[in-house]
Amino acid sequence: MEDKHHFVKLTSADITILWKTYIQSTAVYCFYKHFLQNLQDVEIKPMVEEALNNVDYTIGNVEAIFNEEKFPIPKGFSDKDVDLSAPALFTDLYALSFVYRGGQITIPHYANALTKVTRMDIYALLEECQSRETELHRKVLNLMFSKGIFDRPPKIEYPKEAEFIEHQPSLVNTWLGEKRPLNVLELAEIFQDIERNGMGLVLLIGFLQVTKDKEIKNYLLKGKKLAENQIETLDQLLKENDHHIGSPVPIEVTNSTTSPFSERLILFLISASNQVAISKLGDALSVSMRKDLAVQYGRFIADVMKFGDEGQKLMIERGWMEKPPQPMDRNKLYKS
Incomplete structure (x- = not known):
């Protein structure tokens, strides 16, 4: 069968997915190196x-598509953003956790992207990337289990039968109010938010240890406090409901004060993490039926958005934020 994709130009959705995938892939490539x-x-x-x-497979294939389309390849990140002579900043266990966290982000990214692309060559690429990441994620999970460094979400006693919420004002108020025990949907999201912030906290501690720029260091300190606040707030909710996280966040950071990463890469990773956090907090908010929990997630989202905005301003001021591809501004043409 004749390949038809050459006759179909990239849509805005195709470009967005390829562009974001390329930038993010070149960033994590530096960490793995x-x-x-x-x-x-x-x-x-x-x-x-x-x-x-x-990641190398993804980068190479996206570059090939852009070259074929004569579309400018994003700058992204390169060997200039990582110092391979620098001592280890994180322990081996954190490197494993970083790969695990990467799977948590990239597998949903590819799944979501598959629903948006319009060309079969891009669909096939994303499908292969997702398959590779899923297989790796399975291996990483097994290794984390064997090393005893994976905390499982809270467990519950199995219910004896399926139930429906009865339509009575008092019961509705109890269900949607602040006193009812957390349900499994809420427990799962709380655990994942604590886990996500715990891993981010270790990353921030490492970055703070090696960052020399005072303005960036102050920004990272705000991020550290933000992560600590979310962990403490949500952990307290679990304790009030007799659920406990298995262990405190381990500090998997070495004593190195030499940065392996450029400050541009550090700020980008924090910015990308903020975007993921807002999405995940939105997911948690959507399934939380307790009013106090919903309000708390709303506050978290507002805090992360404010923090993210400050980080983007820092990147723009330093000329570090790569501009996404823009459509033609026809208003300017009309005025010329």
């Missing part, structure tokens, strides 16, 4: 090598 320079664990190293190969 740094990890591999220092890894000692013979079980973890193959996981990071596979993660690097997956």
Whole structure:
């Protein structure tokens, strides 16, 4: 069958997905390269090598599509943004956790992207990328379980039968109010938010240790406090409902004060994390039926948006934020 995709130009959705995927992939590529320079664990190293190969595969294929379309390849990040001679900033266990976290982000990213693209060559690429990431995520989970570093979400006693909420004013008030025990939907989202912030907190501690720019350091300190606040607030909710996270956040940061990463890369990763956080908090808000929990998630979202806006301003002021592709401004043409 004749390949028809050459006759179909990239749509705005196609460009968005390829552009974002390329930028993000080149960023995490730098992290995997740094990890591999220092890894000692013979079980973890193959996981990071596979993660690097997956990212390299993605970058190469996106570049090929852009070249074929004569579309400018984004600058993204490169070897200039990572110092491979720098000592390890994070432990081997955190490198494994970083790959795990990468799967949590990229697998939904590819799944969502598949519903938006219009060309079959891009669809096939995203499908292959998702398959690779899913397989790696399974391996990483198994290794984390074997090393005892994976905290499972809270468990509950199985209900004896399926039930419906009775339509009585008192019961509705109880269900949607602040006193009812947390349900499984709420428990799962709370756990994931604590886990996400815990991993982000370790990342921020590492960045704070090596960042020299005072303005960026102050910004990262705000992020650290933001993550700590979310962890403490949500952990308290679990304790009030007799659920507990298995262990406090481990500090998987070395004593190095030499930065392996450019400050542009550091700010970008925090900015990308903010975007993921807003999306995930929105998901949690959508399934939370307790009023106090819904209000708290709303506050979290507002705090993260404010923090993210400050980070974007820092990047723009330094000329570090790459501009997304823009459509033609026809208003300017009309005025010329």
